[in-house]
Amino acid sequence: MKKRFMTVGLAALLLAACGDEEATTNDKATTEEATTLKVASLIPPMTEILELVEPQLEADGIDLEIVVLGDNVQPNTALAADEVDANFFQHKPYMEEFNRNNDANLVPIEEIYFANYGVYAKNAASIEELPEGATIAIANDISNVDRSLALLAQHNVITLGEKTDVYYTEADVIDNPKNFVFKTVDLLMLARMYDDADAVVMTPAYAAPLGLTPKSDALLTEGIDNDFAITLVAREDNQDDAAIQALAEAMTSEEVRQFLEENYDETAIPAF
Structure with missing residues (x-):
């Protein structure tokens, strides 16, 4: 009986040791989780x-x-x-x-x-074909108003005055030969404006669902100098x-x- 008790005791000690080792391993695995x-x-x-x-x-x-x-x-x-x-x-x-x-x-x-960034028009093959007073839809947040106006100025569609603040706004347009009207809309609404405005200035991500790409369909593009x-x-x-x-x-x-x-x-x- 005494020997049996010692054997059980030894087994218990071994199990306890294994348990401690397993706990240590689990703790280590936890610390090494992604x-x-x-x-x-x-x-x-x-x-x-x-x-x-x-x-x-x-x-x-x-x-x-x-x-x-x-x-x-x-x-x-x-x-x-x-x-x-x-x-x-x-x-x-x-x-x-x-x-x-x-x-x-x-x-x-x-x-x-x-x-x-590009300018897209459903019924015009070039920027010159846009009619006098055409409506151009642009994103309404100030940084993308700046970006849209800068793109048009880059291609001499409009002329901007010297930048006096962080961003260009419509107030900085000093020459607009064809009297284009800028309609500001939420960025996520730009693609929907393709049917309603004469032109839309937008990124490829919003042009793509319409089957449009800068290379094939944009009247003007921005490039990488920005x-x-x-x-x-x-x-x-x-x-x-x-x-x-x-x-x-x-x-x-x-x-x-x-x-x-x-x-x-x-x-x-x-x-x-």
């Missing part, structure tokens, strides 16, 4: 780029969670409120305007691609986090460059 990185985005090719780099991040121990939101305000609001870790949908001037209006501290991490590259954005407090930097590196890989060049020719031009 870092979750939440990134807010909107539409392709933004979401497609994030999906493309997901396997690379997973190999680096980063669980990329893509949060697709429904408008161009939520991604910045969510980032500023620490609900996501980064976002990928905007250019730097748009981010800067959000910071000014919301006392936020969002920062650009990496420029990824130029969304080749500050409007679609950019990975984070906050001041997390901009140096390893996961954020790993994401930026993955998004500027040769794989992403090839993806854009093969699938978005003249629509999303690599900025790196």
Whole structure:
């Protein structure tokens, strides 16, 4: 009986030791779990780029969670409120305007691609064919008003005075030979204006659902000599986090460059 008791006692000790070892292993596994990185985005090719780099991040121990939101305000609001870790949908001037209006501290991490802004018209094959007093729809946020007017001025459709503030506004138009009327609408409404306005100034992402591309259909295009590259954005407090930097590196890989060049020719031009 005594021997049996000692054997049981030894077994109990071994089980306890194994249990401690298993607990230690589980604790170690917990500490080595993948870092979750939440990134807010909107539409392709933004979401497609994030999906493309997901396997690379997973190999680096980063669980990329893509949060697709429904408008161009939520991604910045969510980032500023620490609900996501980064976002990928905007250019730097748009981010800067959000910071000014919301006392936020969002920062650009990496420029990824130029969304080749263009002017599209359903019933005109060139800008010269637009009638006197034609209505041109442009996005209503101040950074994209600036961008739209700058594009038209770049091609001598209008003339802008010297910029005296952060952004151009309609008040800065000093020459408008054909008296074009600018109708400002929400960014997400631009594609719908294609049937209603004489022309629309918009990015490829909103032109694509209409079957339009900058290369084939735009009356005028912006190119890459500008500050409007679609950019990975984070906050001041997390901009140096390893996961954020790993994401930026993955998004500027040769794989992403090839993806854009093969699938978005003249629509999303690599900025790196």
